[in-house]
Amino acid sequence: MWRRDYFFLMAQLVARDFKIRYRNMSLGIFWSLLNPLVMMAVLTFVFTRLFPGNPIRHFHVFVLTGLVPYGFFALAWATATRALLDNPSLIKRVCLPREIVPIATVLANGVHFLIQIGLLVLLALAAGYGVNRYWLWLPVVLGLELVFVSGLSLASSALDVYFRDTRYVVDSTNLLLFWMVPIFYSFEAIPAAYHTFYQLNPIAAVVLACRNVLLEAKAPPASLLTKLTFVSLAALVLGWGIFARLKRRFADYL
Amino acid sequence: MAHVRLSHVTKTFTRHAGRRLARQFLADWRRRSGGDRYTALEDVSFTLGQGESLGVVGPNGAGKSTLLSLVAGLTAPDSGQVEVSGRLVPLLELGSGYHPDLTGAENVRLNAAVMGFTRRRARELFDRVVEFSGIGESIHEPLRTYSSGMVMRLAFSTSIHVDPEILLIDEVLAVGDQAFRAKCMEKVFEVQRNGTLLLCVSHDLDVLERLCDRVIWLAGGQVASYDRAPAVLEAYRQHVGVKSGPSPVAGP
Numbered sequence: 001m002w003r004r005d006y007f008f009l010m011a012q013l014v015a016r017d018f019k020i021r022y023r024n025m026s027l028g029i030f031w032s033l034l035n036p037l038v039m040m041a042v043l044t045f046v047f048t049r050l051f052p053g054n055p056i057r058h059f060h061v062f063v064l065t066g067l068v069p070y071g072f073f074a075l076a077w078a079t080a081t082r083a084l085l086d087n088p089s090l091i092k093r094v095c096l097p098r099e100i101v102p103i104a105t106v107l108a109n110g111v112h113f114l115i116q117i118g119l120l121v122l123l124a125l126a127a128g129y130g131v132n133r134y135w136l137w138l139p140v141v142l143g144l145e146l147v148f149v150s151g152l153s154l155a156s157s158a159l160d161v162y163f164r165d166t167r168y169v170v171d172s173t174n175l176l177l178f179w180m181v182p183i184f185y186s187f188e189a190i191p192a193a194y195h196t197f198y199q200l201n202p203i204a205a206v207v208l209a210c211r212n213v214l215l216e217a218k219a220p221p222a223s224l225l226t227k228l229t230f231v232s233l234a235a236l237v238l239g240w241g242i243f244a245r246l247k248r249r250f251a252d253y254l
Numbered sequence: 255m256a257h258v259r260l261s262h263v264t265k266t267f268t269r270h271a272g273r274r275l276a277r278q279f280l281a282d283w284r285r286r287s288g289g290d291r292y293t294a295l296e297d298v299s300f301t302l303g304q305g306e307s308l309g310v311v312g313p314n315g316a317g318k319s320t321l322l323s324l325v326a327g328l329t330a331p332d333s334g335q336v337e338v339s340g341r342l343v344p345l346l347e348l349g350s351g352y353h354p355d356l357t358g359a360e361n362v363r364l365n366a367a368v369m370g371f372t373r374r375r376a377r378e379l380f381d382r383v384v385e386f387s388g389i390g391e392s393i394h395e396p397l398r399t400y401s402s403g404m405v406m407r408l409a410f411s412t413s414i415h416v417d418p419e420i421l422l423i424d425e426v427l428a429v430g431d432q433a434f435r436a437k438c439m440e441k442v443f444e445v446q447r448n449g450t451l452l453l454c455v456s457h458d459l460d461v462l463e464r465l466c467d468r469v470i471w472l473a474g475g476q477v478a479s480y481d482r483a484p485a486v487l488e489a490y491r492q493h494v495g496v497k498s499g500p501s502p503v504a505g506p
Binding site: 005009013023087091092093094095096251252 | 268327328330344350356367368369376
């Protein structure tokens with residue numbers, strides 16, 4: 001049997017996405033830093049200057065811990081949903097495992113995510129937050145977010161082949177999520193009745209876990225981690241299943 | 255041993271695939287009818303094995319490309335069996351998957367990976383691919399600066415060097431200028447001599463005559479004739495009114 005080099009293939013596809021996005025821009029890779037920085041500046045201005053008296057310390061770092069995981073999720077999901085329709089030739093003209101196409105798009109966004117995480121950590125250190133052993137939870141939590149986005153993207157990209165409105169549903173959901181994830185407000189401000197809802201929303205859970213680790217120097221609560229793990233894995237299994245069912249007729253619909 | 259076997263394969267498509275409204279989709283799903291369908295291929299059977307080469311002829315829309323997609327496993331048949339064993343490389347549309355903003359070299363590497371090269375083989379073969387294509391120093395320029403002929407040359411070179419056991423060719427032998435075309439044909443003959451199975455769609459009947467042992471003539475999705483190449487090609491020539499030998503309308 002013919003063994004393909006899937007790692008090489010994935011690396012090439014990720015590199016392609018990455019190069020295409022930045023090749024023709026004079027600022028290049030700095031764009032992936034500029035976007036969260038601008039959002040951070042605007043939100044900090046609004047919630048500390050226009051509405052003064054905000055009790056949250058170092059509001060800019062606080063906001064950025066929300067913006068970075070949310071931004072990765074929103075962008076990765078939206079672009080991966082379009083991935084199959086953006087690359088019809090990879091589906092119709094060459095033999096390759098089709099799951100690889102949306103996942104490569106998610107991973108390409110993951111590269112930007114890593115750069116932004118670097119920025120976040122840098123700003124947290126600059127604001128006086130120290131390194132602690134709970135930082136080891138960061139790769140776990142961010143890895144789970146990657147799993148969640150991959151699962152969701154497998155499902156939505158497959159659906160988008162048949163119903164091209166899927167991408168608009170995704171875009172609207174992302175917009176909604178900006179408010180439903182505690183980006184510019186804190187978890188403590190939320191009435192207790194809604195706490196479970198926030199912990200079941202994986203993106204909110206990731207943001208809360210990042211704040212626990214980076215700003216409060218404590219481990220994320222076990223209940224949150226369990227729910228996050230469960231929901232992320234469920235999304236992956238479900239997404240994979242939906243993709244496997246729908247992929248048979250992709251070539252006929254593209 | 256590498257082989258391809260199709261038995262009683264039928265393939266239908268939904269009309270308006272990809273732009274149906276949810277309402278229609280739900281209606282079809284409730285009726286389980288699958289909607290308004292047309293048959294692209296009906297009850298097609300053939301076997302290809304042991305160093306053989308098979309040609310496919312027929313007018314536009316006869317189902318030739320659908321046949322290759324089925325063999326490549328890119329689409330699934332509605333009924334019948336498609337059995338393929340061996341390393342298969344489809345050469346269906348040259349330059350698909352190539353991106354204009356990437357350099358020629360980056361495109362070669364990307365497509366080598368897509369076609370199934372390992373990292374090491376891709377490195378080993380890179381120089382040979384570039385040399386065969388005759389692109390030279392421009393290989394490090396973005397693809398959008400290439401002429402369309404140059405893109406085709408690069409794409410053909412990459413695909414042919416993957417070292418397939420089964421090669422599917424869809425109208426891609428008419429690449430570049432006369433000299434490069436001759437080089438391509440020579441390379442295909444070389445690949446064929448090394449035991450690669452060929453499944454070749456072409457409107458250039460002379461090419462098929464030189465390349466193939468047997469030929470399938472498709473008409474309206476059905477096999478009109480399936481026999482030794484000279485016999486089928488002669489009948490097909492008479493049917494479409496083209497005289498034997500070098501013809502003015504040969505080629506796509």
